[in-house]
Amino acid sequence: MDQERLAWSLTLALIGLSALFIVLSATAPDLMARPLRAGGIFSVGMAFGLAIIAVAVAAAAFFEHHLNRSAQSPGARE
């Protein structure tokens, strides 16, 4: 996949996750406030928010790794 398409795919995926977070927080607060595990306290929504941060950092690392690899072997781009 070329750099521009990969960049936009990752961006749209992250925007989608954030939009989902906002929509669920607004329309399903009970779901977002439910404990992640039965009897636990940390809520589904808090875990979801932190997970988006982790996914964003992981996506960045993947992007960088992918570009560095294709820069080293120019033939791999096609």
Place this chain on the structure above:
Amino acid sequence: MSHVAAWTFLLFVAATLFITAWAARRTRSREDFYAAGSRITWTQNGLAIFGDAMSAAAFLGLTGLFFLVGYDGLYFSLGLVLGWAMMLLLIAERLRGLGSYTFADVLAARLEQVPIRKLAVFITLAAAVPYLIAQMVAAGALVEALFGLTYTQGVLIVGVLMTIYVTAGGMMATTWVQIVKAALLLFGASVLTLGVLLEFGGSPGTLFGAALDAHPSGSALFRPGGLYSDPLSGAAVLVSLSAGTVGLPHVLMRFFTVPDPVQARRSAMLALGLVGALQVMVLIMGLGGAALLVGHPEYSKGGTSLVGGDNMTAIHLAHFIGGPAFMGFMAAVTFATILAVVSGLTISAAAAVSHDFYSQVICRGRSDERRELVLSRVTALALGTIAVLLSIRFQGVNVGLLAVLPMAIAASSSFPLLILAMYWKGLTTRGALAGGYGGLVASVVLIILGPYVWVQFLGFEKPVFPYAYPTLFSMPLAFFLAVWFSRGEKEGSRQQ
């Protein structure tokens, strides 16, 4: 405590002045002054950018927000992280490839120079000057609370040091001041986070339990709605902070300090990683505040009402964890944070005046280098003076508005223009001007009609426009105007 605070701060000032003297000897050309000669490495630049992203307002304010309302603080954290992800994925590399000193270079590369540069000067000044004043008012209040000096002394210290860094050392000094501060902030926040976790045997679960037990909101702390009861406000914050981060001129300017586009991209990646990590620390510190400070007579006036306000959460926490010495250290780091951010703002505004306006608009790209550099230094000096005077005038005024404004303006003008200029071949000069001015005016007007100005300043009962952040409306408007007028111009020229 004031001893450690004073010594840490004096040490920081001595180190940064030493750096400035060193940078001044190496700052001779335009390239040196605006872009540190493009000799900064991506790791250094990543740290400096992280420093710009984490202003005192972001660090203290966000810790206080997680302390106060829990869940809804995530809208702010996610906005920052999403913004940095976009910067890395879409902007950084192309920005460095197309420009040399300011973001306007990128727009001017494919549109008409003169009108586009003028627009860029408006955007940069409208974003930088209010932000500058908001930061200096915060600095004055902080100095008053923590160092036992007066408000005016605090504002003057910030104004004078900032002017010295920028006029003498240019971008080289400004970058290194930011790097030193970023390292101090990372160190302080990490120690504080670890300290909080150790109070609870290193177990986040125990910490969360203690936070819910102590906080008056109880389990509502992990439920949406603590800050915003309507569904759109959270979205407005997230969109403002993400798009605003990408559009802030003083942040964009940092990408020209590295030698090439790949290093620009890598510095954005490092900044994203650090910003992401700091969000987790800020969450833990905020909840640590809930668990440890609520009901503690030394820090709380009852419930979540902290001595000095909720912005003091991180500072009180430092006192709880590490005693007066660590609290002094954190206070000095916060003050250094303000100093580093205002320096970056000042140099971006100076570059807009001397590079975008004087050199490109007045002299049409044929300016005398020495004159241009004198002008940028005079601009920095003038800005420093104006900012000090206005900040003294605004003592005690709620300046939350001044921090909202730059993000909204950046998100509704420079952000849409950069995205379109980089990824849409159809953008024309007329389209860019319509979108840029449209977004700029719309965000200012909606802020005036919104809760900050209409209710808090003008004293009306209800805001005409209900949201503090106008971006949900002004940003789409800017995109729409830019595309609409570009298409119109294309069709018009085809018919002729």
